[in-house]
Amino acid sequence: MTDEVVTLPERIPHHVAIIMDGNGRWAKARGLPRIAGHRAGVENLRRILRASSEFGIKILTIYAFSTENWGRPEAEVRGLMNILETVIDRELDQLHANGVQLRHIGEIEGLSPMLQRKVRKAVDLTRNNAQLILNIAFNYGGRQEIIRAIQQIVRDGIPADEIDDTLIDYYLYTAGQPDPDLVVRTAGEMRLSNFLLWQASYAEYYSTPVYWPDFDREELLKAIASFTQRERRFGLVPQP
Ligand code: FPP
Numbered sequence: 001m002t003d004e005v006v007t008l009p010e011r012i013p014h015h016v017a018i019i020m021d022g023n024g025r026w027a028k029a030r031g032l033p034r035i036a037g038h039r040a041g042v043e044n045l046r047r048i049l050r051a052s053s054e055f056g057i058k059i060l061t062i063y064a065f066s067t068e069n070w071g072r073p074e075a076e077v078r079g080l081m082n083i084l085e086t087v088i089d090r091e092l093d094q095l096h097a098n099g100v101q102l103r104h105i106g107e108i109e110g111l112s113p114m115l116q117r118k119v120r121k122a123v124d125l126t127r128n129n130a131q132l133i134l135n136i137a138f139n140y141g142g143r144q145e146i147i148r149a150i151q152q153i154v155r156d157g158i159p160a161d162e163i164d165d166t167l168i169d170y171y172l173y174t175a176g177q178p179d180p181d182l183v184v185r186t187a188g189e190m191r192l193s194n195f196l197l198w199q200a201s202y203a204e205y206y207s208t209p210v211y212w213p214d215f216d217r218e219e220l221l222k223a224i225a226s227f228t229q230r231e232r233r234f235g236l237v238p239q240p
Helices: 025-031 034-055 067-071 074-097 113-124 142-155 166-171 219-229
Strands: 015-019 061-065 100-105 131-139 183-187 204-207
Touching: 025 034, 025 061, 034 061, 034 074, 034 131, 034 219, 061 067, 061 074, 067 074, 074 100, 074 113, 074 131, 100 113, 100 219, 142 166, 204 219
Parallel strands: 015 061, 015 183, 061 131, 100 131, 183 204
Antiparallel strands: none
């Protein structure tokens, strides 16, 4: 049986953001350590990247490590840092060859100097790629991002009455990128968990009970199909 879908949904979201939840539960259900779930999560990321590119999604933002995740057991934190390093070491050439532009969003200074170097190198190498932008939110927190923006605005001496949406956008990690159209959360929770608080204001939200390692191409299609059916009003009334 082929998993090819002949017709794609008529409206493909330009920017999809994903809260990749449920790795731990996926591993537990199999009697495996949590880190095995995160590794399976990386495998899945590869599939979802391929599918996103195929469907014509132009920006994918993934929540890989939140500012709150430092509170997890030390071994798991170390494991997640190692995963980011391994992804860069092993996948960078392939990502580059596939036209993926890697970007980091979050507080990079909180990572080890070696990891900072690797992330910066990967971002630099892929900066002109245009098939798909992959924003990796790593050591990212939405409130931290907004606080940082306000601090920078104050430091830059911007007068209060010049502060508007466009200016705030400019000071966020996602400066220059359109807001997400669709936020997907796997593993059943119904919260934003400090992810893209500013940018997701008008995004459509899709939650599925499927754990992230099992969220495959077909599941992404379901999320897009749900998005396609919704009427986005941006606070306005329905069009006649
Ligand atoms: C949530 O599952 C997932 C995370 C905190 C990390 C997600 C990370 C990856 C998929 C790999 C990292 C990818 C890159 C590119 C660095 P959970 O552990 O909270 O699951 P649970 O709620 O079932 O315990």
